[in-house]
Each structure stands twice: as structure tokens, then as C-alpha cells.
Amino acid sequence: MGSALPKAALPKAARRGLADEAADLVREAILAGLFPPGAPLREVELATHLGISRGSVRQGLAELEHEGLIRTGWHRATTVIEVRTEDVEEVYALRAALDRLAATTARRSAGTADFAELDRLVDAMDTECRATADSRRLVALDIAFHDQIYAAAGNGRLTTAWHAIRSQIHLFQLRRVESGYDHYRARVVDEHRELAALLRDGDVRTLARKAEEHVDSARRSLLAGLPNASPTSP
Missing domain, CATH: 1.10.10.10 (Winged helix-like DNA-binding domain superfamily/Winged helix DNA-binding domain)
Structure with a gap:
């Protein structure tokens, strides 16, 4: 034929x-x-x-x-790219929706190996904060934690959507740390440890809310360090 x-x-x-x-x-x-x-x-x-x-x-x-x-x-x-207010608002609004879906999906599909890797990454963040406190290394661990959640969710299209904004998120997080490292360092371990615990056995509604709050906290912190930006804008 x-x-x-x-x-x-x-x-x-x-x-x-x-x-x-x-x-x-x-x-x-x-x-x-x-x-x-x-x-x-x-x-x-x-x-x-x-x-x-x-x-x-x-x-x-x-x-x-x-x-x-x-x-x-x-x-x-x-x-x-410059780190502009309008870009931050757009990217983090999209990230909040994606992270909520990734977290609630991973809550149902994640396995023992996924939870172990999330715990390992949080422990590595904790060690980094207590040791050299390399801000770029800390942000890389932060991004890797969220990579693992998307991998655990097992939704290929959702992961593709994450990767479409992942590099921008990474750059924006570096800018956030640059303008407020002490604030970031004080919160990064506890926030991610809470997410890991909720993913393992938490209430789905609470997990969804915390996933969005985690993103919004990052958004407001980043905007607070940019000129002429309101960190409280919705």
C-alpha cells in the first residue's frame, strides 16, 4: 500500500x-x-x-x-526580560491556578517516593538556610520542589503549562530574593514543609488554599521590592 x-x-x-x-x-x-x-x-x-x-x-x-x-x-x-509589575501579575496569577491544580491532583496520585523526594528537598532548603545560605541554590531547591509536585501529579499537559512559565518564575524568584532575602529565608522552609505535609495527608480544600496563598505570598513579596508597584494588588 x-x-x-x-x-x-x-x-x-x-x-x-x-x-x-x-x-x-x-x-x-x-x-x-x-x-x-x-x-x-x-x-x-x-x-x-x-x-x-x-x-x-x-x-x-x-x-x-x-x-x-x-x-x-x-x-x-x-x-x-525585565521584571515588570504587569509581567509579575500575569505570571503569578497563572502560576496560582496551575499550582492549585497540581497540588490537588498530586494529593490523589503521589506515592511514597514522591513524598520522600519532597521531604529531601525541604531538608536541603533547611540545611542551606543554616549553612552557606546561597540564595541561588535556595531558589533552585524551591523550583525543584514544585517540579516534583507537577511530576507527582502525572498530568502531561499540566506539566507542559508549568514549563511554559517555569523559567520566568525562576528569574522572578531570584529577583524576589535579591530585594528581600531575609524575608524569603525566614519563610521558605516552613511554607514548603507545610505544603509537603498537606500533600501527604491533608484536607484537599486546605491544600488548595495553601497552594494559592504560597504563590500570592511570593507575588506580594516580589512586588514590594519593585519600584512603583503595589504589593497588595489582587
């Missing part, structure tokens, strides 16, 4: 290994603070530094633009 597809109906599969690697390396550099919010990302310089073609860099940057981590446009410089 012949093919149902006409000739040339599908393009050849692209080899995107280097583009993915470029995206990963630039993303890591942004989250490490090497390219702060608003910093330009020059294609030629990145290609030279990474030792790959401009085409691979261009594809990698397109991936980061899709994640919302950078902004670009026609006849416009490519830059790391």
Missing part, C-alpha cells in the same frame, strides 16, 4: 542538539546572574563564546523567547 502523504508533505527532521545546548547554556547564564534583566544577548558574541554557529544560537534564543525568558523583535535588540 502506498504512502498517504504526498511527496514533500513533511520537512526533514532538524538536528537540534546544538540549539538545545545553546538554550540550556544561555538559560543557565541568565539564572546565574551573568546576564541580568534587561541585558542584551548578542548572537555573534554568543556564537563565538559557545563555539557554535549563529544558526544554532538563533534557534536556542528562539526557545528561550518561547519560554518568556528573553524578548526580541524585528529591528530590536534581544534582551533578558
